[in-house]
Amino acid sequence: MVNNISVEKAATSKIHNVDFDNLSFGNTFTDHMLVCDYENGAWNSPKIVPYGPIALEPSSKIFHYGQSIFEGMKAYKDEADGVWLFRPLENWKRLNKSAKRLAIPELPESHFMDGLTSLLRLEKDWIPKNPGSSLYVRPFMFASGTGFHASPADKYKFIIALAPSGAYFSGKVKVKIEETYSRAANGGVGYAKAGGNYAGQFYPTQLAVEEGYHQVIWTDDNNHEFIEEAGAMNVFVRINDTLITAPTNDRILDGITRKSILDIAQAEGIPAEVRKISVKEVVEAAKNGSLQEMFGAGTAAVVSPIAAFGYKGVDYELPEIQNSYASQLKKRITDIQYNRAEDSFGWRFKVS
Structure with missing residues (x-):
C-alpha cells in the first residue's frame, strides 16, 4: 500500500468551462494527473499534480527507441453518485505484461491501484452521468531516461490522465x-x-x-x-x-x-x-x-x-x-x- 501520495492542487479548476452535454471522446482533460518516476532501480511514490505539459530532454529514449505502453479503462458514476471501475486489476496485469515485453520495469500493484483510486476520488466531479458517458482513464508508461545508445532507459515515467467523454458511437x-x-x-x-x-x-x-x-x-x-x-x-x-x-x-x-x-x-x-x-x-x-x-x-x-x-x-x-x-x-x-x-x-x- 502507498500511504504517502502527495497532492498538489491546481490553482483554479477548468470544470466550469466544460459542456458535459456535448463531450467528444478523449479531448477534454481533468484538473489533475498522477505521475510516478522510476529511477535508481525503483519506482518512487506516486504524486498527484495539476494536469499540464511534461518537460523531457531531446535525448529522452522515448523519442528514439519507442519504449512506450498504455492502458485504456473507464470510471463510471451510478445514480447514487457511486464511482466504479471495471476489472481494474486486469488492466494492471496487462500493463505489466506489456512492460515486460518492452523491457520497462514492472509497476507494483499498490502504485497502480492506490494512485488510481486517489486520483479518482479527487476528480470524482469530472465523471459525467449522462447516458453512455464516462471518465476515460489513460494509464501509460514511457522511457524518460536519456542517451542515444540503443538500449533500455534507466529512467521511466508512469502517468494516469483522465478525460471525461461522451458516448462512443461510430454508427454503421x-x-x-x-x-x-x-x-x-x-x-x-x-x-x-x-x-x-x-x-x-x-x-x-x-x-x-x-x-x-x-x-x-x-x-x-x-x-x-x-x-x-x-x-x-x-x-x-x-x-x-x-x-x-x-x-x-x-x-x-x-x-x-x-x-x-x-x-x-x-x-x-x-x-x-x-x-x-x-x-x-x-x-x-x-x-x-x-x-x-x-x-x-x-x-x-x-x-x-x-x-x-x-x-x-x-x-x-x-x-x-x-x-x-x-x-x-x-x-x-x-x-x-x-x-x-x-x-x-x-x-x-x-x-x-
Missing part, C-alpha cells in the same frame, strides 16, 4: 479485410499495448478510409488467411447462432472486453468458440446467408457492430437483426459497469 461501420499489411507478427509485440503497434496501423487504415471504409480487419502476417483484430479492437463473428473469436497469441491483444464477452456468453448459454476463423469461412458465410453478425470489442465502444465488410474488391452487407448478440452483450456489460444490474462475476470495483 464498414470495414476492409486487409490483404497486404499486417498489424503484428509472430514473436513480436502484438499482444502488448505498445504505442508503436497503433502508429503502424494508421497508414493502412488511412488507405482503407480513402477507399470508403471506416476501419481495417487485420489478418495474419503469413498468408492473410485468418481474421485477427478489427482496427484497435478484438473481433467477433457470429455464424448461425455461434459466436467465434480468434485465440490470443503473440499477435493478438488479450482484450478485457473480449474476455468479459466470452464469460457472459458461457453464463447465458450463447454458443461461443475460440478458434481460428479464416477469411474464406467468413466470405462463404456471407454468401450463403449464415453470417449473422460481426463486431469489434474494446474499452471505448464496448461493442461496435460491423454493417459491411469488403474483400478483394467486393462488399458484403450484413443483415440487420433484432435482439442481436452485439446489443445483448453490450447491455449486459454496461449494466454491470454502471451498477444497474447484479455483478455475479465480481468485476465491479467501488472507488470509496
Whole structure:
C-alpha cells in the first residue's frame, strides 16, 4: 500500500468551462494527473499534480527507441453518485505484461491501484452521468531516461490522465479485410499495448478510409488467411447462432472486453468458440446467408457492430437483426459497469 501520495492542487479548476452535454471522446482533460518516476532501480511514490505539459530532454529514449505502453479503462458514476471501475486489476496485469515485453520495469500493484483510486476520488466531479458517458482513464508508461545508445532507459515515467467523454458511437461501420499489411507478427509485440503497434496501423487504415471504409480487419502476417483484430479492437463473428473469436497469441491483444464477452456468453448459454476463423469461412458465410453478425470489442465502444465488410474488391452487407448478440452483450456489460444490474462475476470495483 502507498500511504504517502502527495497532492498538489491546481490553482483554479477548468470544470466550469466544460459542456458535459456535448463531450467528444478523449479531448477534454481533468484538473489533475498522477505521475510516478522510476529511477535508481525503483519506482518512487506516486504524486498527484495539476494536469499540464511534461518537460523531457531531446535525448529522452522515448523519442528514439519507442519504449512506450498504455492502458485504456473507464470510471463510471451510478445514480447514487457511486464511482466504479471495471476489472481494474486486469488492466494492471496487462500493463505489466506489456512492460515486460518492452523491457520497462514492472509497476507494483499498490502504485497502480492506490494512485488510481486517489486520483479518482479527487476528480470524482469530472465523471459525467449522462447516458453512455464516462471518465476515460489513460494509464501509460514511457522511457524518460536519456542517451542515444540503443538500449533500455534507466529512467521511466508512469502517468494516469483522465478525460471525461461522451458516448462512443461510430454508427454503421464498414470495414476492409486487409490483404497486404499486417498489424503484428509472430514473436513480436502484438499482444502488448505498445504505442508503436497503433502508429503502424494508421497508414493502412488511412488507405482503407480513402477507399470508403471506416476501419481495417487485420489478418495474419503469413498468408492473410485468418481474421485477427478489427482496427484497435478484438473481433467477433457470429455464424448461425455461434459466436467465434480468434485465440490470443503473440499477435493478438488479450482484450478485457473480449474476455468479459466470452464469460457472459458461457453464463447465458450463447454458443461461443475460440478458434481460428479464416477469411474464406467468413466470405462463404456471407454468401450463403449464415453470417449473422460481426463486431469489434474494446474499452471505448464496448461493442461496435460491423454493417459491411469488403474483400478483394467486393462488399458484403450484413443483415440487420433484432435482439442481436452485439446489443445483448453490450447491455449486459454496461449494466454491470454502471451498477444497474447484479455483478455475479465480481468485476465491479467501488472507488470509496
